[in-house]
Amino acid sequence: MFTFKPAKEKKPESCCSTRKEESCDTEAHNCCTPQPKGKVACPSCGEKAKGVLGKTLEHLLSNEAKAGLSCLDGFYYCKTPTCKVIYFRGEEILTQHDVSVTVGLKEGxxxxxxxxxxxxxxxxxxxxxxxxxxxxxLADIKARMEDPGCSCEILNPSGGCCLGDVGNAIKEIETR
Known part of the structure; x- marks a missing residue:
C-alpha cells in the first residue's frame, strides 16, 4: 500500500552558492543540480574520481575557498589516500587546506x-x-540512519554514504 509522505519543509536559507552568479546559471545552480555522471581521472594521481554535489562543497569548503570559485557544481572527489587532491574540476584543485573538516580517508x-x-x-x-x-x-550507523537519520550529502566529503568506507576501515584495522 502506498503511503503519502509530505515533502520535507525547505530551510529558509539557501544551501547553494550565490557568489559570482554571472558565471553560473542561476536556475541550474541549485540544490537539485545532479552530480556529475561517470568518473573522471584525478589530475594529480590519475585515479578515477566520482562526481560530488554542489551542496556538499557548499557545506564543507572554507569561505575563502568558496569565494574563489565561480560555481560549486561539476566537481569530482578524489578518494585516493595518498593523493593531496580532495576535489577537482578541470584544472581547479581543492586540497585539505580548502576544506573545513579533516578528510579522514586521506593518508595522515x-x-x-x-x-x-x-x-x-x-x-x-x-x-x-x-x-x-x-x-x-556498522550496526550503530545503520540504526542511527533510521533515527535520527543521516546527512551524508552535506557532511561526508565524498557526498555519499559512508558504510563502504567504514567496512573497509574495519577490515584494514583487523588485518594490522
Missing part, C-alpha cells in the same frame, strides 16, 4: 573520520576492537 588524517554523521573514526573503531574484540560501528 587525524582524526581519521570514516562516518561524519555519527562521529566514527578509525581511532574509535581500533579502540573498540582492542577493548572488546569487536566493533559495533
Amino acid at each position: 588524517a587525524s582524526p581519521a573520520t570514516v562516518c561524519y554523521c555519527f562521529g566514527w573514526t578509525k581511532e574509535k573503531i581500533e579502540k573498540e576492537l582492542e577493548e572488546t574484540g569487536k566493533t559495533d560501528a
